[in-house]
Amino acid sequence: MCIDFRTIQFSQSLIFAIEEINNSSSLLPGVSLGYKMYDTCSSTGMGVRMAMALANGNENSTLDEPCTKPAQVQAIIGETYSSVSMAIAQSIGPFSIPLVSISACLSDKRKYPSFLRTVPSDYYQSRAMAEMVKQFGWTWVGALRRDDDYGNNGMAAFTEAAEQLGVCLEYSLPFFRTYSQEKVLRIIQQIKSSTSRVIVAFVTSWDFEILLHVFHEYNITGYQWVGTEGWITDSTVARLDKHKILQGAIGVALAQTKVTGLKDFILDIMPLQSAGSAIFTEFWEALFNCKYTVQNESEDATVCTGQEKLSERDNAFTDLSLMPIFCNVYKGVYAVAHTLHDLLGCTQTCPTKNTNSEISFLEHLKRVRFKTKDGEDVYFDKNGDPVAKYEIINWQTVEDHHDFVTVGLYDSSFPALNRLAVKMNSIVPVSVCSESCLPGTRKAVQKGKPICCFDCIPCAEGEINAIKCERCYQDYWSNAHRNECVKKEIEFLSYEEIMGILLTAVSIIGAFMTIIIAIIFFKHKNTPIVKANNSELSFLLLFSLALCFLCSLTFIGRPSEWSCVLRHTVFGITFVLCISCVLGKTIVVLMAFRATLPGSNVMKWFGPLQQKLSVLAFTLIQVLICMLWLTTFPPFPFKNLNYFKEKIILECQLGSAIGFWAVLGYIGFLALLCFILAFLARKLPDKFNEAKFITFSMLIFCAVWITFIPAYVSSPGKFTVAVEIFAILASSFGLLFCIFLPKCYIIIMKPENNTKKQIMGKVPFK
Structure with missing residues (x-):
């Protein structure tokens, strides 16, 4: 038989509490508590057998003085293992005898209504571990659990809490000390082939006695x-970890509580001598590694003297790292004593006549509340559990041994977000299935794997990554790194850019040249060449051409309501005025030729007044079209967000497309009519035929605007406006150069040809 020093420590804690109660004058005065101890040897069958023996009420008192009542068990303190506790609770449940456990966890109160515990529920322990794992950023972990109710139920609670917090388990492997070598080898292979670097161990200290050897063997x-708490503060495990396999371990341990005098009583082993010489002898021999009786002289053994010093020993018995569990034994005994005290003194609600006293004792025990002599408040919640308080323990290596350092706390009585507080300065490993996605990327879960395993996919254009890829607001776009929404670039044809400057300069030059030609014509207005070309229509044409050049300036700059309305209407009216003048000049040429025929009197039907009225009539039609356009659906400034994703194009929306094309179509109709008439008059027998120049000018005008249409439709952004300005300038220069430059050349360079005879073709040009 092997003595378990931990069991002796538990026994000492129970004896200390009972003796303290029996010596108290305030708690159960005149009443002495007795006890009977059994060792279940971690066996379910033996545990049930011992519990039934206690429940039968045939036990003898261990006290010297006789009991005044038969030895009737009011409560059972124990057991440490959940599996054994489960069997005991089911066995004694029908008798309503409370089972107050010091470490086992049975959460189903429907199956175990008489089960209470002084150790916090493993639900909170599992929750604390999951929150701690998450706080350190370990989202990809493995798990090793004891293959019994303690390990399986605890790991199930941990898994549930971990999934809620976004922590994934790569594996969860069961282990028991009786596993075959083949099963253990499979566990080792699974751990070695895994990618997670964190192992959550829901096991006991006894399991590590086997596991540490195997872990070292397989590296x-x-x-x-x-x-x-089953092993994180166990110094025996720390001593067994000679190869520092568990170095840096972190976990939850029961919060340290203080019971004055308990530590000294546990280490005071001399009272065991009076309890029974056999067990004392066996304990003493195991503690000091000696023998009281040497049967064989050749046997190499140290003889016990009985005077050995406990202070010279360093073993499991002198290790009091499980003091919180010893205190749980103490609190369990006191809970039973306070319940008896309340019932005997009837300080709480007394049982009724029809109420079974055993049931009454269980119900009173569930409601008992008291303070220990050191001020700790002890009570059970509706599930028969105490408030969960844990310390976060970290194994830190000092010289050649592990130190248990408290680095945090967990208190279930606090709000959910504030229950865990950890201060950890040491470097902890990274254990994730997939590295965190960089800004600008999003998670895509890998098929068939947990949510912690993912690929990082770049966010689409216009999206940024905060938590997931999110679309930027309408006027914003993602930057190159996809981690910030930036204001979209606003594009319009500006006066500050090179294209805008060049087009502005060309427009002004064209208007300036038109004014210069007008001045030249004005100075030579009495010369034959100016008179012969209808000077009034010429000046009106030059005025309209100047307006055509200048109207292109309304297309440059940031679009606004007035500029959008002005640019198309001014363009349409000035160009119609211009073409109307050219058309009038063309008709004059044709009429003049007809007037030279015998008996013709056509000029009286198209004299100066009729010419002016025709120009006015043609222009008024365009004015009417523009007014209808503006009153129905006028142009307006518009943010085009569709053409370029990363830019905002500020443009003038046409409003009514029919209105725009009606304006443009009317200009085209007049230009085509003018071209046809000029083409018919191109071979009239005049020495200086105006119709030829008009034909060339209209040919250029029509060619420009025919090519404008596909270019206008296909050009993006500000280039659409640039194309329209180019068409306006090109057609204006075509009219200006073809109609007026030849005349200016004669006026300035060949004044000798500027005579009536030369113009009428009666003298050949030199």
Whole structure:
């Protein structure tokens, strides 16, 4: 038989509490508590057998003085294992005998109504571990669990909490000390082939006695271990970890509580001598590694003297790292004593006549609340659990051993977001299935894998990554790194850019040249060449050409309501005025030729007054078209967000496309009519035929505007406006140069030809 020092420590804690209660004058005065201890040897069958023996009420008192009542068990303190506790709770449940456990966790109160515990629920322990793992950024972890109710239920709670927090388990492997070598080898292979670098171990200290040897044999090192209160503060495990496999381990441990005098009582082993010489002898021999009786002289063994010093020992018995569990034993005994005290003194609601006293004791135990002598408040919640308080423990290596350093706290009584507080300055490993996506990318879960395994896909244009790829607002666009929405570039034909400057300069030059030609014509207005070409229509044509050059300036600059309305209407009216003048000049040429025929009197039907009225009539038609356009659906400034995704094009929306094409079509109709008439008159027998120049000018005009239409439709952004300005300038220069430059050349360079005879063709040109 092997003595378990931990069991002795638990026994000492129980004895200390009972003796303290029996010596109290305020708690259960005149009443002495007795006890009977059994060792279940971690066996379910033995645990049930011992529990039934206690429930039968045939036990003898261990006290020297006789009991005044039969030995009737009011409560059972224990057991440490959940599996054994489950069997005991089911066995004694029908008798309503409370089972107050110091470490087991049975959460289903419908199946175990008489089960209470002084250790917090593993639900909160699992939750604390999951929150801690998440706080350190470990989203990809493995798990090792004890293959019993403690490990399986605890790991199920951890898995549920982890999934809620976005932590994924790569594997969850069961382990038990009785596993075959083949099963253990499969566990080792699974761990070694995994990619996660963090292992959550929901096991006990006894499991690590086997696991540490196996891990060393198969070189399972370099992992970050996360532990439960079952082993994280166990110094025996720390001593067994000679190869530093668990170095840097972190986990949750029961919060340290203080019970004055308990530590000294546990280490005071001399009272065991009076409890039974056999167990004392066995315990002493195991503690000091000696023998009271040497049966064989050749046996190499140290003889026990009984005077050995406990202070010279450093083993599991002198290790009090499980003091919180010893305190749980103490609190469990006191909970039973306070319940008895309340019932005997009837300080709480007394049982009714028809109420079974055993049931009454269980119900009173669930409602009991008291303070220990050191001021700790003890009570059970509706599930028979205490408030969950844990310390976050980190294994830090000092010289050649592990130190348990408290680096944080977890308190379930706090609000959910404030329950965990951890301060960890040491470097912790990275354990993720996939590295966090860089800004500008989004997660795409890998098919068939947990949500923690993902690929990082760049966000689409116009999207940025904050938590997921999100579309930028309408006037914004994503930058090159896809991590910020920036204001879209606004595009319009500006006076500040090179294209705008050049077009402005050409427009002004064209208007200036028109004015110069008008001045020349004005100075030579009495010369034959000016008179012969209808000087009034010529000056009106030059005025309209100047307006045509200047109207192109309304197309440059930031579009506004007035500029959008002005640019198309001014353009349409000035060009109609211009073409009307040219058309009038063409008709004059034809009429003049007809007037030279015998008996012809056509000029009286198209004299100066009729010419002016025709120009006015043609222009008024265009004015009417523009007015209808502006009153129905006028042009307006518009943000074009569709042509370029990364730019905003400021443009003038036509409003009514019919109105725009009606204006343009009317100009084209007049230009075509003028071209046809000029073409018919091109071979009239005049020495200086005006119709030839008009034909060339209209040919250029029509060619420009025919090519304008496809260029206008296909040009993007500000180039649409530039194409329209170019068409206006090109056609204006075509009219100006073809109609007026030949006349200016004669006026300035060949004044000798500027005579009536030369113009009428009666003298040949030299």
